[in-house]
Amino acid sequence: MSLEFSLSEQVVLVTGGGRGIGSAICAQFAASGAHVVVNYSRSAAASEALVSEIIGRGGSAEALCFDVSDPDAVDEGIKGIVARHGRLDVLVNNAGVAIDGLLARTKVDDWKRTIDINLSGVFYCSKAVSRQMMKQRSGAIINISSVIGETGNAGQVAYSASKSGLFGLTKSLARELGSRGVTVNAVTPGYITTDMTSGMGEDATRSLLEKVPLGRLGQPEDIAGVVLFLASPYARYMTGQIVGVNGGMAM
Ligand SMILES: NC(=O)c1ccc[n+]([C@@H]2O[C@H](COP(=O)([O-])OP(=O)(O)OC[C@H]3O[C@@H](n4cnc5c(N)ncnc54)[C@H](OP(=O)(O)O)[C@@H]3O)[C@@H](O)[C@H]2O)c1
Numbered sequence: 001m002s003l004e005f006s007l008s009e010q011v012v013l014v015t016g017g018g019r020g021i022g023s024a025i026c027a028q029f030a031a032s033g034a035h036v037v038v039n040y041s042r043s044a045a046a047s048e049a050l051v052s053e054i055i056g057r058g059g060s061a062e063a064l065c066f067d068v069s070d071p072d073a074v075d076e077g078i079k080g081i082v083a084r085h086g087r088l089d090v091l092v093n094n095a096g097v098a099i100d101g102l103l104a105r106t107k108v109d110d111w112k113r114t115i116d117i118n119l120s121g122v123f124y125c126s127k128a129v130s131r132q133m134m135k136q137r138s139g140a141i142i143n144i145s146s147v148i149g150e151t152g153n154a155g156q157v158a159y160s161a162s163k164s165g166l167f168g169l170t171k172s173l174a175r176e177l178g179s180r181g182v183t184v185n186a187v188t189p190g191y192i193t194t195d196m197t198s199g200m201g202e203d204a205t206r207s208l209l210e211k212v213p214l215g216r217l218g219q220p221e222d223i224a225g226v227v228l229f230l231a232s233p234y235a236r237y238m239t240g241q242i243v244g245v246n247g248g249m250a251m
Contacts (some may be wrong), residue, residue, distance in 0.1 A: 014026050014029070028228045030060065064080070069116040091142070093126065098114075126169070144189065147249060167242055185240070213248030
């Protein structure tokens with residue numbers, strides 16, 4: 001994809017950037033000239049491999065381990081980025097887990113873990129970067145929610161609640177930070193081909209595709225392009241928006 005802007009000089013943090021949608025987002029930002037911080041919690045090897053790949057292509061990146069559900073680790077990680085680079089321009093809150101199950105079978109611990117990572121993790125990371133972005137009087141925060149946050153889904157009560165929670169967080173933060181030149185938006189992907197959806201059987205995939213006007217599952221790159229757009233000058237008058245990227249599955 002060739003675009004008429006460059007993000008060189010910009011520092012971008014992508015949580016859960018080592019694999020799946022996060023890794024496509026990292027690659028897209030790096031191709032646009034940004035320095036990319038690839039956060040991971042478990043996928044050290046994949047994250048280091050992605051960093052090497054980006055550097056091999058002439059880009060700039062580093063891997064950084066912290067668990068988004070640990071507020072002290074988040075603070076320390078983000079303070080380190082600002083100390084090393086002097087700025088932080090874009091935060092993509094991408095890290096997430098899906099622990100599926102009907103309500104009756106959902107354990108309290110699964111509920112808590114889902115909320116801790118998918119919702120509280122976004123709060124911790126956004127709070128930590130907002131200090132620097134307010135000081136800079138510029139920045140973009142992009143939250144990766146889900147179409148399931150909009151429509152709900154049987155068997156995904158915890159996941160859906162965590163992703164709907166991001167709508168309120170996104171809109172409230174957009175109102176708080178707008179006057180400081182910081183935009184806050186959310187993206188709601190449909191079904192994207194990653195480890196998260198790899199367990200879907202053929203029958204489930206077929207019946208899902210009947211509801212997708214574009215007739216295919218999404219690819220991580222389909223999300224990455226929209227995230228890049230939201231961080232670019234082309235989206236400078238957009239904030240507090242929930243942007244659906246789902247092949248038309250929800251409209
Ligand atoms: N795939 C879809 O169809 C789909 C649809 C809608 C929304 N989404 C959302 O898109 C985002 C990425 O999903 P994906 O499909 O790429 O899933 P994935 O392939 O399962 O990847 C999940 C990512 O989240 C990271 N992560 C999980 N827990 C973490 C933690 N505590 N701290 C830091 N990172 C953590 C993982 O990093 P480690 O391996 O290092 O832990 C990994 O990079 C998620 O928020 C997901 O809910 C996905």
